[in-house]
Amino acid sequence: MNVASRASRSASRRLDLAAGRVDLTHGAGGRAMQQLIEEIFRPAFDNPMLARGDDQAAFEVVGGRMVMSTDSFVVSPLFFPGGDIGSLAVHGTVNDVAMSGARPLYLSAGFIIEEGFPLADLERIARSMGEAARAAEVAVVTGDTKVVERGKADGLFINTAGIGVVPPGIEISGDRARAGDAILISGSMGDHGVAIMAHRAGLEFETTIVSDSAALNGLVADMVASVPTIRVLRDPTRGGLAATLNEICHQSAVGMRLDEAAIPVRPEVLGACELLGLDPLNVANEGKLIAIAPAEDAGRLLGVLRRHPLGRDAMVIGEVTADPARFVRMATRIGGERMIDWLAGEQLPRIC
Amino acid sequence: MKHLDEYRDAETARRLAASIHREADTDRRYRLMEFCGGHTHAIFRYGIEDLLPANIEMVHGPGCPVCVLPTGRLDMAIRLAKRDGVILASYGDMLRVPGSKGQSLMKAKADGADIRMVYSTLDALKLAEANPGREVIFFAIGFETTTPPTALAIEAAAKAKLGNFSVFCNHVLTPSAIAAILEAPAVRDLGAVEIDGFLGPAHVSVVIGSQPYEFFAEEYRKPVAISGFEPIDILQSILMLVRQLNEGRAEVENQYIRAVTRDGNLRAKQAVSRIFELRRDFEWRGLGHIPYSALRLKDAYAAFDAERRFDEPYIASEGNKACACPAILRGAKKPTDCRLFGSVCTPETPLGSCMVSSEGACAAYYSYGRMRERTQ
Numbered sequence: 001m002n003v004a005s006r007a008s009r010s011a012s013r014r015l016d017l018a019a020g021r022v023d024l025t026h027g028a029g030g031r032a033m034q035q036l037i038e039e040i041f042r043p044a045f046d047n048p049m050l051a052r053g054d055d056q057a058a059f060e061v062v063g064g065r066m067v068m069s070t071d072s073f074v075v076s077p078l079f080f081p082g083g084d085i086g087s088l089a090v091h092g093t094v095n096d097v098a099m100s101g102a103r104p105l106y107l108s109a110g111f112i113i114e115e116g117f118p119l120a121d122l123e124r125i126a127r128s129m130g131e132a133a134r135a136a137e138v139a140v141v142t143g144d145t146k147v148v149e150r151g152k153a154d155g156l157f158i159n160t161a162g163i164g165v166v167p168p169g170i171e172i173s174g175d176r177a178r179a180g181d182a183i184l185i186s187g188s189m190g191d192h193g194v195a196i197m198a199h200r201a202g203l204e205f206e207t208t209i210v211s212d213s214a215a216l217n218g219l220v221a222d223m224v225a226s227v228p229t230i231r232v233l234r235d236p237t238r239g240g241l242a243a244t245l246n247e248i249c250h251q252s253a254v255g256m257r258l259d260e261a262a263i264p265v266r267p268e269v270l271g272a273c274e275l276l277g278l279d280p281l282n283v284a285n286e287g288k289l290i291a292i293a294p295a296e297d298a299g300r301l302l303g304v305l306r307r308h309p310l311g312r313d314a315m316v317i318g319e320v321t322a323d324p325a326r327f328v329r330m331a332t333r334i335g336g337e338r339m340i341d342w343l344a345g346e347q348l349p350r351i352c
Numbered sequence: 353m354k355h356l357d358e359y360r361d362a363e364t365a366r367r368l369a370a371s372i373h374r375e376a377d378t379d380r381r382y383r384l385m386e387f388c389g390g391h392t393h394a395i396f397r398y399g400i401e402d403l404l405p406a407n408i409e410m411v412h413g414p415g416c417p418v419c420v421l422p423t424g425r426l427d428m429a430i431r432l433a434k435r436d437g438v439i440l441a442s443y444g445d446m447l448r449v450p451g452s453k454g455q456s457l458m459k460a461k462a463d464g465a466d467i468r469m470v471y472s473t474l475d476a477l478k479l480a481e482a483n484p485g486r487e488v489i490f491f492a493i494g495f496e497t498t499t500p501p502t503a504l505a506i507e508a509a510a511k512a513k514l515g516n517f518s519v520f521c522n523h524v525l526t527p528s529a530i531a532a533i534l535e536a537p538a539v540r541d542l543g544a545v546e547i548d549g550f551l552g553p554a555h556v557s558v559v560i561g562s563q564p565y566e567f568f569a570e571e572y573r574k575p576v577a578i579s580g581f582e583p584i585d586i587l588q589s590i591l592m593l594v595r596q597l598n599e600g601r602a603e604v605e606n607q608y609i610r611a612v613t614r615d616g617n618l619r620a621k622q623a624v625s626r627i628f629e630l631r632r633d634f635e636w637r638g639l640g641h642i643p644y645s646a647l648r649l650k651d652a653y654a655a656f657d658a659e660r661r662f663d664e665p666y667i668a669s670e671g672n673k674a675c676a677c678p679a680i681l682r683g684a685k686k687p688t689d690c691r692l693f694g695s696v697c698t699p700e701t702p703l704g705s706c707m708v709s710s711e712g713a714c715a716a717y718y719s720y721g722r723m724r725e726r727t728q
Contacts, residue, residue, distance in 0.1 A: 261362075276471075277710065279397075327723045334365035334583045336399015341719040344699030 015039045020119040027147025044130035045140040057141035069096035070161035076350045082211030086129035093162040098217040099233040101172040101224045102164035109143040110159040115150045136215035176231040177252035179322040182298035184291045187313040188264040193283035194272045214287030219308045227301045232292035242281040242340045245328045255323025258330040262317045282343045284351045359582030368587040369403040382408045388553035389416030389711025396720035398583040414681040417494045418709035422635045423669040426451040433465040441476035442491040444469045449708045452669040473505035480517035489658045493522040496559045500620040503627040520658040527564045528645035549575040549593040554608035561616030565604045573602040580608040638681030677704035687714040
């Protein structure tokens with residue numbers, strides 16, 4: 001029996017989603033790849049644009065401003081409390097698009113799969129991606145699959161890109177913070193990073209923390225509808241609140257002054273950080289946002305945030321200051337002061 | 353959170369700060385050395401100096417194991433890591449410490465050396481079990497707090513006949529370092545570094561007890577307060593030292609009564625003495641060669657001693673000459689006195705060990721206190 005007929009025979013059977021594994025033919029552009037797409041990805045993402053089966057998705061162009069963003073996901077472990085690499089890949093890019101105030105519409109998804117990866121895991125991850133996309137009201141409209149030899153990737157990497165449309169009158173950017181503006185966050189800091197660390201090989205400890213991974217576009221839509229004067233939105237992912245605030249200070253050429261007592265951190269997260277010698281302000285979040293708005297709008301914005309399930313624990317944590325040195329300062333709980341700096345080096349690799 | 357909130361309480365901090373202000377004699381200066389880098393870090397992280405009167409000055413000591421490790425020892429670790437078949441298991445904060453000739457474990461890792469970040473000695477043991485065909489070397493570093501776990505790991509490896517596990521031992525001793533600072537000519541003769549009292553690290557004393565400090569109090573007439581690491585602990589210990597100095601006392605006082613006893617943890621001390629013996633000499637960055645200031649594995653455990661097993665010699669090496677780490681580690685200079693600080697030497701591109709370690713004085717100044725220089 002020659003190779004071609006063997007391949008066609010195996011392709012005529014359905015994928016063994018219980019015990020089967022990805023092999024190199026699944027990325028080779030032949031029938032096996034077609035089968036992987038038909039039996040795993042298309043049912044998971046099911047939408048008319050993808051169903052056409054073209055190499056690209058076509059959609060009508062609307063007026064106004066469009067935004068585009070991309071992100072790659074290499075998180076380890078692939079499944080963690082509160083999510084998996086699939087839902088994270090949707091939330092991450094949806095949030096990056098939404099932080100412009102835009103309504104995210106379409107996603108692309110690229111999969112780099114290591115030979116030998118269990119088909120059951122791939123299916124579970126694709127399904128989780130599809131569910132996350134439907135919940136966030138975005139469609140995965142185009143995709144790509146590559147398979148690399150064993151040892152050349154750690155299980156599965158995913159890249160997603162997203163496109164969204166900014167409502168008229170909304171001008172949100174990291175360079176728009178002004179002295180006197182209020183700084184708000186949508187909830188507790190450090191949940192995602194600690195949830196991942198708790199499940200890392202060699203670092204397992206008992207904790208009830210789950211990742212906060214969530215799509216924030218619904219929350220953002222409420223926020224910009226009620227408070228169109230919002231100047232900056234950003235999700236404090238890698239590097240945590242500390243890195244993100246420093247980025248904004250640099251972009252806007254301002255300083256900040258925070259109040260430590262106003263920054264919510266869950267006791268379990270604080271406990272884990274104590275144990276690991278981490279500062280929760282450096283730990284990643286995947287379902288939280290920072291908003292900067294004129295001080296007079298802060299009260300209204302806080303109200304909007306707290307009425308949404310993803311912003312229930314929102315707080316005003318400080319204000320933007322005029323500071324040529326662009327320092328983020330924080331009044332400590334005991335009445336002292338310190339700086340909040342970028343974290344040097346990598347606190348923990350492959351958190352997202 | 354229980355056992356944390358009460359030691360970070362704003363009201364208690366204000367009360368203690370008010371007592372310190374009231375009791376500190378305005379006609380004199382109080383130069384207090386916090387020996388341990390963990391204290392330095394806490395002082396900056398909580399902004400404790402903002403609560404103290406101007407005549408109380410905290411002098412940062414050498415109690416940062418990463419900082420005091422001389423370049424030559426780091427070079428040894430890099431050479432060990434580069435050997436065929438070796439996995440070097442290291443704590444994360446060692447990876448970026450500069451060795452000689454711009455080398456670091458991070459660079460060695462990028463060049464192909466198999467260096468794994470671990471969080472405990474247990475992780476290193478597991479690595480050895482999982483990789484029977486490889487030599488797993490644990491890069492052991494630290495003061496008395498981290499020594500008992502290393503001792504137990506070696507005992508476990510011996511019991512399990514884990515032939516591919518060894519330890520590159522860099523465990524050092526707190527009392528020897530304090531003695532070296534007090535004996536340094538700069539302190540004793542020239543009076544250049546005046547130190548009026550010491551904050552002793554509570555976690556070290558949980559193991560060794562408070563008794564080893566009694567000698568300093570008596571012999572050098574320096575009061576010692578064994579202090580915890582929370583802001584309330586530190587403020588309370590500073591108040592204890594102010595009172596001792598005001599009353600002309602020089603005693604060892606224990607602020608951390610919730611875990612420190614005079615004799616410490618007997619079982620931990622026994623574990624250490626079963627496995628380790630004193631090294632005749634060990635080089636410290638900043639403090640030079642200090643006799644009997646570090647530990648090595650006893651002959652009975654020589655098979656688990658990476659230095660002997662791989663016959664790796666120590667070659668002394670000087671760091672960057674302009675780097676003021678040595679003087680900073682003795683308490684003779686502040687990080688901001690170094691002309692490299694914040695310009696060429698930053699946490700991203702560290703030239704000295706004090707800028708690398710999260711417990712280093714330069715890193716604490718840079719990350720938490722850099723804004724102070726501008727406002728003063």
